[in-house]
Amino acid sequence: MARDTVETHFTEAVAALQAGAPRDPHRPIADGASLTGRRCQELFEHQLSSRLLDIAARSLREQGQGFYTIGSAGHEGNAAVAAAVRVTDPALLHYRSGAFYLTRSAATGRLPEEGLRDVLLGLTASSEEPIAGGRHKVFGHPELAVIPQTSTIASHLPRAVGVAFAIERARKLGVPCAWPDDSIAVCSFGDASVNHASALSGLNTAAYGAYQGLPMPVLFVCEDNGLGISVRTPESWIETSRHRGVEYFQADGCDLLDVHETTRRAAEYVRTRRAPALLHLKTVRLMGHAGSDVESAYRTKREIESDLARDPLLRTAATLVHAGLVTPEELLMRYEATREHVLKMAMETARRPRLTSATEIVEPLAPRRPDQVVARAVITAEPAARNRAFGGTPPEAEGPLTLSQAINRTLADALAADPGVLLFGQDLARKGGVYGVTRGLQKRFGAGRVFDTLLDEQSVLGLALGMGVSGMLPVPEIQYLAYLHNALDQIRGEAATLSFFSRGAFRNPMVVRVAGYAYQKGFGGHFHNDNSITALRDIPGLVIASPARPDDAASMLRTCLAAGRADGTVSVFLEPIALYNTRDLFDAGDQGWLAPYPPPARWGETHVPIGRARSYGDGRDLTIVTFGNGLRMSLRAAVRLTGEGVGCRVLDLRWLAPLPTEDLIRAAELTGRVLIADETRRTGGVSEGVVAELLDAGFSGRISRVTSRDSFVPLGDAANHVLLSEAEIEEAARKMLG
């Protein structure tokens, strides 16, 4: 393979170095340095290996055997970041933190080859790669406390803050945590990424927490090479835009000694004060953004050359030579030998197995162990603790409950039974939520477990992501369905992918409670009555629970919580706002929408497995398939139709992902006519999925659907013009039968 300018520049510059008088390798390598000569040599080896992995990535790519060429060249100073923090500090790494990864790998006692092999297997997308198993090229390893990251820049900062928060909260509550009590979260990223909303969300949340005196032990590491692909970061932008409340440290990222010393101070600051800090490393970017990048199209020759002159690998080489620890000749021999070794390993890894089937690929997406879920779902607090939690009156003795009350009682039971359950969101704690669903829970379970967050959905979910991966069972609340979209990537790109990209080695169980759907009486307009869940429906592995009735809500919430604990499941629990306080079904005062609380002893019996629908009635003429508010409307319509002699049955899907396909087909076949009553939009709404399932299963009867309009929901009564109505359901049913 032809040598890159970076390689020739390095070898020529090393050859020209002048050896200095030998220093004791066990003493600081330079006056005032925190690294000994020996340690500096070791770190040089990791820097060198990281550089040669970048060379290997290109070689593999040229041979059609490698699939990723974003490298770490120019950023190898981050080896010293790894050396200055603890191996047990959870790390969420930038895609250029290769030398950090190799250094940490070696620090845990693994052979240098093991770290190299991890990365090479990632480049070649081999199924033997130890974290993502060929699904992506990531830095991650459960034994190294390195949590893998996606390619979405900055999306990991909210999680990193969540991890820091979790370390402290677990200690305070005395619950198990994946990381030691005095650990700190380490999170690296690029300089262009700092401007991303997710980064700002993470930095601000850390500052906001610290400002209030909350422990926030997170070390942000900005690896600033001055570029985001081709766009320059304005001079001094990182130091200028820094957040108050996040202590700032700066080092020359090309100078291993400076990086080590500064990281030591920064890490010490974060560890002892339990406060956030930003470590700003001024690096360079060598070899372009990625393999396919033609840097000369947007950078001058001078700019490229000035980066070359700052090559961190060369800088460490010079330090070693000047300290008399190695001669230029020895270094060059070392370079060549390592180069040959890494390229040979690369060719070997190119022959390792790859992913060969869809079944194999999707396997870690959504592990489901229903037996384990049932076993978890029946876990209840000790009777005395439960008694205390409910002030002596257990909810099953309260009589029939509303949906809102049933959710409140179920959350209380979960808080009483599992000390790792935490509830949080905007206005959730002191006020009890906009609709009072969580009222009284903070008082009973304390501000450590039920708390208000800042007004930022990315942070709410980021905290959950961090807590989940640390061993807790977070139950974040998103105040309204519309606002979930402000932070969707935290579910789509982060929560839902972690198991996939780590083959289940890391999991972030959570139950995201979302108040949603429309039909609030004349209140709120679109953003408080959003009826679209399309952005959730196609997320692989995500469970979407949509309870309509109080008893189902209790059982389904327990299922989601139990699935979180048993399988790491990420669930979205959609609560229909308009039904929170609904009491009646057919007539005023009939209390048909209330239900007794399923008592703990019977949870086993009343358990609702993921993906099982609920059927009402036994008519043989028409099946109305529905969910949420549609259930109440359909039941009311069905009673009127029955009065006219039509045999109706109503199927409440309850789970919108995965859809209860078996129950759906069975209910459809029983009547041969299916009317889907779907309160979401016509385009991209739930009914599209239901129709597709029926057709895929070969259902040959009639299918019709009524939905809400492809519109946003207007303010006031005008909403009724675009939302699915009971009258439309009835009319469509008559049309089908007529």
Ligand SMILES: Cc1ncc(C[n+]2csc(CCOP(=O)(O)OP(=O)(O)O)c2C)c(N)n1
């Ligand atoms: C949210 C998002 N938008 C766009 C991209 C495409 N992208 C990949 S890397 C990159 C530049 C990032 O620059 P910086 O944060 O400075 O890191 P560097 O690559 O320079 O180390 C961009 C825009 C992405 N990965 N994620």
